[in-house]
Amino acid sequence: MGSLESSKWKEAIKTELQALEDNHTWDLITTEPQQNIIDTKWVFKRKKNSEGKVQVYKARLVARGFQQTGISYDEVYSPVTSLTTVRILISIAAYYGWNIYQFDICSAFLHSSINEDIYIYLPEGHIQSGKVGKLRKAIYGLKKAPRYWYETFCNFMISQDFKRSKTDMCLYIKTFKNTKTFVIQYVDDILMISSDESTVESLKEQMAKTFKIKDLGLASYYVGIRILQNKDFISLDQCEYLKSILQLFNMSDCKGVTIPLEPNFNSSYLSRESSESQEIENRCRKLIGCIMYAMLDTRPDLSISISILSRFQN
Known part of the structure; x- marks a missing residue:
């Protein structure tokens, strides 16, 4: 709060508190001794665009879910869409010349009702003596918040006559006459691809009636992937992500090469012997994981390199 950006963080907190109030997130009740009350904390984040510039200052009131006790956690799993699904549908859109639209569900989890008795301490500045939030x-x-949200969105899509894919639980498909519409869900980031623009507008209106949405128009940046849409082609890259990886491993000034692996590379160059430093070993594993994410998204040319390096992590 003492930084030069304090005014932006205060505005972000105000926006989050307003969202909590608008969604009637809790009821104030008097504390009882046997109640398990969960702490809350503020989490702050700068959300950047595809060019690496700060787009939104985000403040989020988060429950310390590890304090939850006495509640069944049988069903806490919440799926997210496969990146393979995203690439396949983008390629379909490119082939047919369809537009790809993007939406963001604002404060997505707050749209989901819960069916357990959970109590929280109120955030700083809103504490009332003897009162907690139910x-x-x-x-x-x-613990179950992601699953609650997934079920809420899934039920909404089914109510709009969409069918959930059997191979990807976060892909919804609607076929009407000669029109096909695909909706991809990655938590609160939504991609929509359709052969009919009126279907897009109709679904957008229905979505806005149920949730608070941010219409981002034509998709340009989705789960770290920059999407460039043109009349003739669609291209994908992770330029900013890869720059951040180079910076993280102090390689921002390294020289580029045109191929991902040396010709006639011999894996005997590498060794499974332990290094003198555990820190170096950990950094190598971290680096492989970071590059693997790029490989799965937009850089399949790195797969052989990653495959070889992964054999020598121990």
Whole structure:
């Protein structure tokens, strides 16, 4: 709060508190001794665009879910769409010349009702003597919050006559006459691809009635992937992500090469012997994991390199 950006963080907190109030997230009740009350904390983040510039200052009130006790956690798993699905549908859009639209569900988890008795301490500045909040809606940090949100969005899509794919639980498909529409869900980031623009507008209106959405127009940046849409082609890259990886491993000034692996590379150059430093070993594993994410998204040319390096992590 003492930084030069304090005014932006205060505005972000105000926006989050307003969202909590608008969604009637909790009821104020008097504390009882036997209640398990969960702490909350503020989490701050700068969300950047495809060019690496700060786009939004985000403040999130998060529950310390590790304090939850006495509640069944049988069903906490929440799926996210496969990146393979995203690439396949983008290639379909490119082939047919369809536009790809993107939406963001604002404070997504707050749209999900919960069916357990969960109590939280109120955030700083809103503490009232002897009062705690009994949650009506899921908030970030709860063990089941992602699953509650997934079920909420899934039920909404089914109510709009979409069918959930059997191979990807976050892909929804609607076929009407000669029109095909695909919706991809990655938590609160939504991609929509359709052969009919009126279907897109109709679904957008219905979505806005149920959730608070941010219409981002034509997709340009999705889960770290920059999407460039043109009349003749669609291209994908992770330029900013790769720059951040180079910076993280102090390689921003390294020289580029045109091929991902030396010709006639011999894996005997590498060794499974332990290094003198555990820190170096950990950094190598971290680096392989970071590059593997890029390989799965937009850089399949790195797969052989990653495959070889992964054999020598121990």
